[in-house]
Structures are given as C-alpha cells and as structure tokens.
Amino acid sequence: MMRTLLLEAVQRDEQQKCNCDLGLATVGNKILDFMDLRALLFLQELAEDLGSKCPASVSNLVEENTQFSDLDTPVRKKRSSKKKIEDYDDDSQDVDFVMTEEEEEEDEQNEEENEFSGEASESELEAQRRFPRMLCNKEKPKQTGFAENGFQNCVMFPVWKCCRVTMDYREQHHSPWQFSEWIPSSRKWNFLSESEYYKYLPQETKSPLFTIRREGITEDEAYYRIKRFNSLQPHEERWDSTFFVGGPVWSMEWCPTPEGSAACQYVALYCNRRMDETHKIERTHISPGLLQLWNLGHLQQESCSTTKAAFAYGIAVDLGCIWDLKFCPSGAWELPSTHRKTPQMPRLGLLAAAFSSGNVEIYSLPHPESLYTHQKMQVKDSHLAKYTICKVQCVASLHVGAVHVDTSAGCGQCFSLSWMPSKPHHHLAAGFYDGTVAIWDLATKSLLQRVRQADGTVCIYPFSCFLAHDHAVKSVAWCKANSNFLMTAGNDRKIKFWDLRRPYEPINCMKRFLSTEVTWMLPYSGVIVAQDNCYASYGVCGIHYLDAGYLGFKAFFIAPRKATVWSISGSDWLNTITAGDLTGEVIASVLPDLNINPGHIKRTSERRFPIYKADLLICTSVTKPTVDRASEEEHLATAEETRKDGEQSPPIDSKSYHSTVTRYSILYQDTDLRNFKHFLSREPMRRMHKFEAKGDLHMDRMLLESIHKVRFSPNLDSYCWIISGGQAGIVRVHCLKGLSSHISQKMLMECQAQFNAMYEEMVEETTYNPAVVHTIVELE
Numbered sequence: 038m039m040r041t042l043l044l045e046a047v048q049r050d051e052q053q054k055c056n057c058d059l060g061l062a063t064v065g066n067k068i069l070d071f072m073d074l075r076a077l078l079f080l081q082e083l084a085e086d087l088g089s090k091c092p093a094s095v096s097n098l099v100e101e102n103t104q105f106s107d108l109d110t111p112v113r114k115k116r117s118s119k120k121k122i123e124d125y126d127d128d129s130q131d132v133d134f135v136m137t138e139e140e141e142e143e144d145e146q147n148e149e150e151n152e153f154s155g156e157a158s159e160s161e162l163e164a165q166r167r168f169p170r171m172l173c174n175k176e177k178p179k180q181t182g183f184a185e186n187g188f189q190n191c192v193m194f195p196v197w198k199c200c201r202v203t204m205d206y207r208e209q210h211h212s213p214w215q216f217s218e219w220i221p222s223s224r225k226w227n228f229l230s231e232s233e234y235y236k237y238l239p240q241e242t243k244s245p246l247f248t249i250r251r252e253g254i255t256e257d258e259a260y261y262r263i264k265r266f267n268s269l270q271p272h273e274e275r276w277d278s279t280f281f282v283g284g285p286v287w288s289m290e291w292c293p294t295p296e297g298s299a300a301c302q303y304v305a306l307y308c309n310r311r312m313d314e315t316h317k318i319e320r321t322h323i324s325p326g327l328l329q330l331w332n333l334g335h336l337q338q339e340s341c342s343t344t345k346a347a348f349a350y351g352i353a354v355d356l357g358c359i360w361d362l363k364f365c366p367s368g369a370w371e372l373p374s375t376h377r378k379t380p381q382m383p384r385l386g387l388l389a390a391a392f393s394s395g396n397v398e399i400y401s402l403p404h405p406e407s408l409y410t411h412q413k414m415q416v417k418d419s420h421l422a423k424y425t426i427c428k429v430q431c432v433a434s435l436h437v438g439a440v441h442v443d444t445s446a447g448c449g450q451c452f453s454l455s456w457m458p459s460k461p462h463h464h465l466a467a468g469f470y471d472g473t474v475a476i477w478d479l480a481t482k483s484l485l486q487r488v489r490q491a492d493g494t495v496c497i498y499p500f501s502c503f504l505a506h507d508h509a510v511k512s513v514a515w516c517k518a519n520s521n522f523l524m525t526a527g528n529d530r531k532i533k534f535w536d537l538r539r540p541y542e543p544i545n546c547m548k549r550f551l552s553t554e555v556t557w558m559l560p561y562s563g564v565i566v567a568q569d570n571c572y573a574s575y576g577v578c579g580i581h582y583l584d585a586g587y588l589g590f591k592a593f594f595i596a597p598r599k600a601t602v603w604s605i606s607g608s609d610w611l612n613t614i615t616a617g618d619l620t621g622e623v624i625a626s627v628l629p630d631l632n633i634n635p636g637h638i639k640r641t642s643e644r645r646f647p648i649y650k651a652d653l654l655i656c657t658s659v660t661k662p663t664v665d666r667a668s669e670e671e672h673l674a675t676a677e678e679t680r681k682d683g684e685q686s687p688p689i690d691s692k693s694y695h696s697t698v699t700r701y702s703i704l705y706q707d708t709d710l711r712n713f714k715h716f717l718s719r720e721p722m723r724r725m726h727k728f729e730a731k732g733d734l735h736m737d738r739m740l741l742e743s744i745h746k747v748r749f750s751p752n753l754d755s756y757c758w759i760i761s762g763g764q765a766g767i768v769r770v771h772c773l774k775g776l777s778s779h780i781s782q783k784m785l786m787e788c789q790a791q792f793n794a795m796y797e798e799m800v801e802e803t804t805y806n807p808a809v810v811h812t813i814v815e816l817e
Contacts, residue, residue: 186713194630247704252707268345296753350425351426468505530548560609563585564582580595580616606747613773710771
C-alpha cells in the first residue's frame with residue numbers, strides 16, 4: 038500500500054513538472070518574440086532564483102537567444118536560422134525535424150551569408166563586451182544580402198563607413214590655405230622655343246600600335262597610334278580616356294582640389310626620354326627631362342569630361358630622372374579666376390619632386406590659363422611654340438646636411454617623398470639611396486636651416502636626419518591618423534615603423550620581402566605593401582597588409598600576383614587599393630575592416646577584380662607593314678640623334694623597343710566597372726583567377742605591357758577615377774563607377790553647396806572653357 042502511494046506521488050510530481058516545462062517553454066517562446074533584451078535578462082535572473090521550483094529550460098532558452106548572457110566569452114554566430122527544440126522522450130517527434138534537400142540548400146546558403154556577415158561582427162562584439170548596457174538597444178547594421186552594385190553588403194559596409202570617416206578627417210585636418218609666400222610668379226617662368234626645348238622632349242613621336250576591347254561591347258577592334266602629347270576621345274559609355282606621353286612612365290600624382298569645387302582634374306607625371314633607357318641606382322646622374330602636367334577635364338562621380346585629355350604645360354629639368362612626385366595634400370589650390378597683381382599668378386598646387394641627382398625641389402604651379410595669358414604677353418603670336426614648356430625656378434630646394442656641409446650628393450639618389458598629411462603640412466620626408474631619411478620643416482625661420490641664395494632660391498636643410506636602412510629607401514609613408522609615426526621600406530627587405538619623437542630606434546621592424554611601394558591608408562594601424570617577386574616563395578607573391586604592431590595581427594594576404602607589383606595606391610574614400618604589375622594587369626581590391634583581425638576572412642578572391650589587362654599580340658599581315666615602316670623611320674631618327682650626341686645607339690635585339698613594336702601590338706581588355714553583378718562568372722574575373730598565380734612570364738622580350746604606376750584620385754569630386762601608365766608610355770584613365778554610393782553623392786552635393794556659398798562671386802566670374810584651352814594648346 039505504501040509503495041502504491043509513493044508511486045502515485047512520484048507520477049503526480051513528474052506530471053506537474055512536465056506541465057510546468059511545457060507551460061514555461063510556451064511562455065518563454067512568446068516572451069522571446071515580443072519582449073526586449075532587458076526582459077530576457079530579467080527572466081534569466083528569475084530562473085536562477087527559482088532553482089528547483091522552475092526547470093532550467095527557460096534559462097537555457099534565454100542563453101541561446103541572447104548574446105549578452107556571457108560577456109566574457111565571445112559569442113559565435115549561428116550557422117543556421119532554425120532554432121533547436123529541446124528533446125522529448127517520444128522518438129516520433131524526430132520525424133518533424135528531418136531536413137529535405139531544399140532545406141539543406143537553404144541552410145548552406147545561410148552558412149555562407151553568415152560567414153560573410155561575421156567579418157564585421159568581431160568589433161561589435163568587443164564593444165558589447167566592454168559597454169553592454171550602452172549597446173543593448175543598438176540595432177546592428179544589416180550585412181547579409183547584396184548591394185545595388187552586385188557586391189555582398191558585408192563587402193561594401195567598410196566602404197560606406199570609410200567614406201564618412203575620410204570626410205570627418207579632412208574637415209578637421211585639412212586646411213583651405215597654406216604657404217601663402219609661395220605664389221607662382223611669371224618672372225620665374227621662362228618660355229622655351231622649339232629649338233630650346235627639343236632636347237627635353239621624349240624621343241618617341243608616336244605610340245605603339247594598340248587596340249581596346251571593352252567587356253560587353255561588340256565593336257570593331259580599331260587599331261590606334263597616338264602622336265606624342267595627344268589623346269583619344271573619352272568613350273561615351275565607359276568614360277575611359279587614353280593618351281600618349283612619349284616614354285616609360287615612372288612617377289605620377291593627382292593634383293588635390295577642395296571638396297565640392299567641381300574643378301578640372303590635373304595630373305603631373307614624368308617619363309624617361311628613351312624607351313630603352315636604363316639607370317643604375319648606386320650613383321647619382323644628371324640628364325635633361327620633362328615634367329608634364331595634363332588636364333583631364335571635369336571628372337565627377339556621375340559624369341566625365343566631354344573633351345580629350347590635354348597636355349597643359351611642361352617643366353624642363355636638368356637634374357635627372359624624377360622618381361617620385363608628391364603634391365601638398367591641401368591648402369595649395371585656389372580658383373583660376375583669383376585676381377592677383379602682376380607678375381603673380383593663381384596657384385594650382387605645390388609639387389615636390391625627387392630627382393636622381395639627389396635633389397628635392399618644390400615647384401609652385403600656376404593654373405594653365407594664367408600661364409597662357411603671360412605667354413602671349415611675353416612672346417609674339419607668330420613665334421608661339423607648339424607646346425608650352427618652361428624653365429622654372431623652384432620656390433624651395435631641399436638639401437641634406439647643414440649650411441656649411443652639404444651632403445646631398447653623398448646620400449645618393451632620392452627615391453621617395455611624403456608630405457605630412459595633416460595641416461599645416463609643414464614637414465616633408467624623403468628617402469635616399471644610402472638608407473638615409475631626412476625630414477624638413479618647410480616653415481622654419483631658423484638661419485641654420487633656411488638660407489636664401491643670390492638667385493632668390495630658398496635652400497632648406499633638415500631638422501631631423503637618421504639612418505633608417507642598410508640600403509636604398511624605396512618608400513616612405515606618413516601615418517594620417519597621427520603625424521608622429523612614419524613608415525619606411527628599403528632594399529634591405531625591411532619594413533620599419535618609426536616614432537619621430539625618438540627616431541634612434543624603430544618601434545617595429547619586419548624582414549619579409551623586397552618592397553616596391555607602400556601605402557598607409559587612413560583608418561588603419563598598418564600598411565599595405567606591394568612586393569617584388571625575386572625573394573618571394575611560390576604562391577605568396579603579391580599584396581599584403583602588415584600591422585604596425587599595435588594590434589599584433591599576422592600578415593594578411595590581400596591578392597596574389599605572379600610577377601612584380603610595381604605600384605600600389607589606396608583610396609581612403611573607397612577603402613580600396615589598386616595595383617599594377619609586370620604582366621600588364623591593373624586590379625582593384627575592396628578591403629575589409631582591417632582594424633579587426635583579418636585572418637578569419639574567407640574567399641578574398643571575391644573582393645578583388647581586374648580593371649584592365651594589357652597583352653601583346655603578334656601583328657597581322659594587315660598591320661605589320663605599317664608598323665614596320667613607321668617604327669623603322671623612328672628608330673633610324675633616334676639612332677641618328679644619339680650618334681650626334683656622341684652616344685652609341687643600342688643594338689637591335691629581342692629586348693629592344695624597336696624590335697618589340699615591329700612584331701607586336703598591345704591589346705587592352707577593359708572590364709565593365711559600372712556594376713559587379715554576377716562578376717564571378719564574367720570573363721575578366723575568370724581570366725584573372727586563372728592566370729594571377731600560374732601564368733607565364735615572357736622574359737625573352739621587352740615587357741611593353743608592364744604597368745609602372747597607378748594612382749587613385751584623392752579628391753571627393755573624382756574619387757572613383759584611377760590613372761595608370763607604364764613601359765609603353767600610354768596612360769589610361771578609368772572610372773570605378775560601380776563603387777560609388779548614395780552616401781558619397783550626398784556628401785558631394787553638400788560640399789558643392791558649401792563651396793559655392795563661400796566662393797559665389799568668384800565662381801560666377803570664372804569663364805573657363807576646356808575646349809578653348811585645348812585649342813590654345815594645339816595652336817601653341
């Protein structure tokens with residue numbers, strides 16, 4: 038009898054517990070659907086207090102559905118949107134949870150989306166662990182799905198974020214006007230006649246034969262041969278522009294303009310005089326050259342120039358090759374219609390140039406319209422030269438050493454420059470062949486650092502000079518977030534980070550590979566490095582992100598390349614880098630948020646895409662006779678000129694320019710950059726993935742397709758535009774329209790309204806017409 042009573046009591050107790058489980062589970066599910074996070078935390082505490090009276094099912098359910106239940110442990114994202122239901126003793130219930138094939142496919146798709154969305158979740162989790170109460174009601178940004186341009190939302194989210202970060206940085210750290218004493222004067226610009234500037238011109242008068250094949254456009258592949266300093270009309274749909282500068286391009290830089298100015302975009306560049314010209318880096322050398330300024334017209338996010346790119350003017354230099362060019366980041370541009378008393382002219386920008394002679398010169402560039410006006414006043418119309426080329430006196434010459442001990446020649450060639458990125462931009466750093474890094478104070482008044490010579494030139498000596506590397510310093514980059522930090526990369530294969538408050542020892546040093554160029558983007562504590570493939574093991578050559586040591590991340594492999602990456606450039610507006618390599622391919626890669634450990638990021642191949650690819654094609658029987666005749670005449674003229682100069686003409690071999698252009702033409706294969714929908718299955722992407730790590734290099738001939746320099750536009754008006762040039766002397770301009778967003782368009786409209794309000798009267802007086810200027814250039 039006692040046993041029966043005990044069994045009945047146990048059964049009643051189990052029945053009550055089961056009813057309590059079912060009732061509480063039902064209530065818990067309803068609460069999860071309609072109550073906020075604080076209510077869930079309250080239920081969790083209540084469940085813990087109830088103890089044995091209330092089972093742990095509600096507590097477990099809260100823990101499964103909140104990410105704040107354990108603030109000390111990272112919470113992993115669920116790989117499936119299906120909620121797990123607690124197990125019951127009845128095995129028949131398992132039939133309801135057998136997944137069909139369609140559900141399995143949906144689950145796999147959810148897993149892939151969650152892997153992408155997890156890339157930007159770590160920083161938020163870190164913030165939640167530190168400040169849980171502040172972020173309880175904060176809605177997480179949606180990162181699943183696709184953006185309008187075809188990229189994943191998780192790929193585009195850092196782009197949208199960096200756009201606002203860059204705008205805030207420029208409002209705080211850029212200046213509307215700096216270096217007011219360095220105004221261009223027409224007295225320091227002497228116009229040269231055709232006989233005088235002939236020795237400075239690049240020798241090739243016509244470009245190699247080339248054709249352009251654009252993705253998605255079926256058109257006859259017309260072959261082009263552009264004359265020196267001429268260009269093609271921009272394409273109506275793709276907006277790409279092409280012009281010929283006369284020689285291999287080795288330095289290039291955009292001229293900064295204020296946000297919202299809607300001004301013409303200018304590019305300064307330098308090319309070698311001869312296609313086969315080579316230089317030894319171990320000693321300085323002096324030779325004539327031409328610094329070119331090109332007018333690209335009004336480039337905007339949603340429109341391009343209707344006129345051709347035009348050669349604005351050139352500066353004849355006698356200090357050898359220009360290995361690097363850098364404009365002052367802000368405060369050097371003023372409106373072309375600015376009224377200045379003669380002989381002063383409105384200033385376009387301040388340009389620093391690094392020469393193979395070891396000199397560093399700063400030029401104050403005027404707007405071309407003002408220079409043309411002074412040219413007509415000084416030179417009679419009947420004697421106007423074909424091109425506007427001048428001998429210019431620089432506003433400042435930077436030397437290494439001291440007033441009585443000038444050691445500029447002893448440091449060797451200067452290979453790299455970097456302006457201080459934050460106002461007042463009064464510091465400039467440079468790297469030299471012997472491993473020296475010099476830093477000048479351009480605004481110094483010290484008699485020991487600033488000396489005015491008899492011809493009016495200002496000589497400035499550095500306030501800091503230290504030995505950074507055991508070999509040539511090939512790249513120098515300033516940290517934009519904090520001007521106390523500087524990065525250098527040398528031919529000793531080392532990358533060093535410096536605190537300029539104590540430059541006697543680097544704060545971090547890494548030895549990995551031979552770096553060719555480095556860029557330090559705004560929101561990150563590390564640098565993005567392009568490398569030569571001579572020291573890289575198979576499969577790891579390409580582009581890397583290296584943390585400075587502050588976050589301690591391992592090197593992140595951004596993009597593999599099968600050959601040397603000659604140049605790299607980053608856009609703070611787009612959180613994107615672009616690179617040009619030895620094989621003639623220009624690619625772009627959208628970066629993730631590099632403040633989070635990028636080691637967990639998967640499928641980086643879906644973040645990069647080709648802009649264009651240059652290949653050499655064997656000339657057909659239709660084009661070959663024309664190429665032969667033209668090339669032979671030009672080669673004979675070049676050889677005859679070199680003999681007159683007392684130099685031996687280079688022999689014609691398989692690696693010479695003449696031999697290459699007589700056998701090959703260049704094919705440019707452009708990607709449709711207006712959108713990236715289904716881009717993984719498109720032909721340019723398949724080609725890039727196929728050959729980026731396993732393609733063959735043709736080292737038995739001149740690599741005429743090689744790209745030596747790429748540059749993103751730093752200006753808000755034209756931040757989607759990229760310029761690139763290389764061995765062939767053909768420079769191309771492309772627009773990454775697919776990466777523009779409504780956020781940047783809104784910012785641009787606000788900046789244009791603000792700029793017009795500030796300069797309303799002067800803007801109305803501006804009567805600049807690009808077509809008229811182009812006509813003037815042709816007449817000159």
